[in-house]
Amino acid sequence: MRVRWRAVPQAWRTRILLGTLAAVIGYAAAVLLRFDPQPGPYAVMAAVVLALGWLVLDTVDAPAAEWVPRIQPAGDRVDEVTSDLRVLSSHQQAKEPSEALHDRLVALARARDPVLADDLHRELDPLRRLSPGEIDRILTRIEEVRD
Incomplete structure (x- = not known):
């Protein structure tokens, strides 16, 4: 496959010519300083160094990446669920039960x-620690109302 020189953009033609010139000058300097460079490995090294240099120069002018999330966060009860979990765990771990769980269940x-809320308020009126089974039974009653 043959590449036409005119098909190569002007910026790349300049880079290739300047890169080749720099590599030839570097090779001549290595010969004059008696480093005894080998032409094959030197050509590969020059190509790699020039390619890395061009990549660095190309990224300097590149605009910063801006990430835009495609999926919008759902406006569901994420904070409320965390708060509910916090109320449940503090009810189970506290030395003295608070009214927070009772209030949350009645509000739900x-x-x-x-009518169920009034019944539940009367049922939970003496402040006491609820067992996980009692909490599950109350939540089941509340869910059954919806169905």
Whole structure:
């Protein structure tokens, strides 16, 4: 495959000519300084050094990458779920149970059915620690209202 010299862009023609000139001057300097350079390995080394130099020069002028997320974060209950989990774990680990879990369960029930919320409020009225089974039973009752 033969490359036509006129098909090569002007910027690349300049680079190739200057790179070849630099490599020839470097080879002549190595011969004059009696380094005894070998032509084959020297040509490969010059090509690699010039290619790396051109890559560095090309990236200097490149604009900074800007990443735009394609998937928008869902506006669901992520923060609320974390907060609910925090309330549940603190209810189980605290020395004295707080009203936070009771209030959260009643508010959840009120969003589904106000009558169930009143019943649940009366059921949870004496402040006590709820077992995981009781919490599951209450949540099941709240979910059944939705169905």
